[in-house]
Amino acid sequence: MVRGQTACGDCGIIIDVDDFDTTHQYSCPRCHSTFYRPGESYDLVIMMAITSMLFFVPAFFLPIMTLEIMGQSHSVTLFQAVWFFVNDGYIVIAIIAAASGVLIPLALLGLILMMAIALKIGYDPRSISYLIRLYERFSGWSMAEVYLVSIFVAMIKLGGMAELSLEFGLFSFSSFLVTFYITITWFNPHDLWNQDDLEN
Amino acid sequence: MTWKTDVSEEKSLCRYCGHVQEDTVSECLQCGAILHQRIPHSIMLTWGYALAAVLFLIPANLFPMMVVTALGNDEGSTIMEGVIYFFKHGEAAIGAIIFIASVAVPIFKLAVLFFLLAIVHLKRHDKALLGTKLFHAIHFIGKWSMLDIFVVALMVSIVQFQSLASIHTGGAAIAFASAVVFTIIATEKFDPRTMWDEIENTKGDYQCVRRL
Numbered sequence: 440m441v442r443g444q445t446a447c448g449d450c451g452i453i454i455d456v457d458d459f460d461t462t463h464q465y466s467c468p469r470c471h472s473t474f475y476r477p478g479e480s481y482d483l484v485i486m487m488a489i490t491s492m493l494f495f496v497p498a499f500f501l502p503i504m505t506l507e508i509m510g511q512s513h514s515v516t517l518f519q520a521v522w523f524f525v526n527d528g529y530i531v532i533a534i535i536a537a538a539s540g541v542l543i544p545l546a547l548l549g550l551i552l553m554m555a556i557a558l559k560i561g562y563d564p565r566s567i568s569y570l571i572r573l574y575e576r577f578s579g580w581s582m583a584e585v586y587l588v589s590i591f592v593a594m595i596k597l598g599g600m601a602e603l604s605l606e607f608g609l610f611s612f613s614s615f616l617v618t619f620y621i622t623i624t625w626f627n628p629h630d631l632w633n634q635d636d637l638e639n
Numbered sequence: 640m641t642w643k644t645d646v647s648e649e650k651s652l653c654r655y656c657g658h659v660q661e662d663t664v665s666e667c668l669q670c671g672a673i674l675h676q677r678i679p680h681s682i683m684l685t686w687g688y689a690l691a692a693v694l695f696l697i698p699a700n701l702f703p704m705m706v707v708t709a710l711g712n713d714e715g716s717t718i719m720e721g722v723i724y725f726f727k728h729g730e731a732a733i734g735a736i737i738f739i740a741s742v743a744v745p746i747f748k749l750a751v752l753f754f755l756l757a758i759v760h761l762k763r764h765d766k767a768l769l770g771t772k773l774f775h776a777i778h779f780i781g782k783w784s785m786l787d788i789f790v791v792a793l794m795v796s797i798v799q800f801q802s803l804a805s806i807h808t809g810g811a812a813i814a815f816a817s818a819v820v821f822t823i824i825a826t827e828k829f830d831p832r833t834m835w836d837e838i839e840n841t842k843g844d845y846q847c848v849r850r851l
Contacts, residue, residue, distance in 0.1 A: 444659050445652070445657060446645045446650060446652035446659050448652060448654060449774075449775075449831045450644075450767070450831065450832055450835040451644045451645045451646065451832040451835055452643060452644050452645075453642075453643040453644060453648050453650060453659070469642055469768075470767070470831075470835065471771070471772070472771060504797075506798075513797075515796070515797050520792070520793055520796040520797065521796075531813055532791070532792050532808055532812055533792065535788065535816050536788060536789050536792035536793075537792075539782075565671065568655070568656070568672065571670065572655050572672055575654070579778075579823070580823075582782045582785055582789075585782055585786050586789050588736070589786050589787075589789030590793060592733060592736070592786065592790045593790050593794050595730060595733050596790070596794065597798065599728070600709070628655075632656050632657070632658070632669060
């Protein structure tokens with residue numbers, strides 16, 4: 440971003456940024472939108488992304504809850520909840536729910552890791568710019584936090600008809616969500632082009 | 640006060656890397672992305688997706704969201720019936736969350752989108768600041784309308800006790816999902832810079848659309 444001139448993406452005015460300090464947040468003087476938000480160093484981003492990936496494995500494959508209805512006990516994993524639809528016909532709803540709730544957040548983490556590691560081992564940012572475009576394309580569609588709240592709402596709805604108990608997978612999913620949000624807040628794709636910041 | 644804008648200075652901003660260059664360049668010099676000074680056909684596409692979302696909201700509110708089969712009885716419930724169920728059973732907080740997420744937010748989002756389109760068409764630059772703030776707001780809250788879809792998707796996959804109880808999606812689920820997805824696409828296609836443009840943007844989209 441240290442280039443002398445930038446433009447506000449929300450109202451289009453040209454802003455001169457001569458003494459640009461990448462550790463501060465900048466807002467547009469005309470429309471008050473944030474046009475630069477500082478990110479953390481890529482070492483921290485990589486560490487947090489790996490932590491988040493590690494939480495994802497138990498969140499996806501361990502049961503999130505067990506419910507008991509008239510003597511029958513049944514535990515549910517997120518993997519089953521996603522996979523069930525493939526066998527049972529509600530394809531469109533299933534794809535939307537599984538993709539935006541679980542798979543896109545995972546894909547975003549993967550993209551962040553690929554970009555940050557590629558830059559660390561000395562790739563030219565230009566050669567990975569298609570990853571940035573993919574990241575920007577997908578980032579509006581990650582809805583993991585809505586998915587978590589929907590698990591709680593589904594539990595309260597089911598509470599009327601069955602006995603429920605929380606399982607470890609739900610705590611892993613919550614931890615995945617927290618670390619995922621820390622990762623995407625720390626990661627600023629525009630910093631890829633800012634060589635000063637890479638040396639930190 | 641007059642501002643230097645990308646239109647008046649004949650520059651365009653790359654939305655992927657933030658590089659500013661002459662608007663005659665078609666691919667970003669820094670990252671290679673395809674450049675547009677404004678999102679192409681922004682206004683027309685926003686109108687299209689927003690109107691499609693309005694149409695899909697009608698069946699979404701009339702048909703049942705999910706059908707619960709318990710001990711042989713089928714019972715369907717629409718979005719509003721689900722909200723009323725929670726209020727009657729003393730779970731007012733959950734009822735309020737579902738009401739806000741699946742009734743208030745979609746309607747608010749569409750109302751804001753039409754307001755933004757009105758700002759662009761009527762050239763009300765005095766409302767552009769308010770419009771930009773509302774635009775950020777609907778970007779932020781938009782995804783929460785998916786809450787009810789996720790609840791249905793989870794319930795269907797969780798409750799499958801063949802003879803005792805099972806849950807199926809109703810007709811409204813797919814209509815509501817389409818309405819929400821179309822609203823999100825409409826928001827992504829809307830370019831807030833069109834609200835601020837003082838002069839007709841000849842390299843932008845909506846003039847080209849009219850010329851067609």
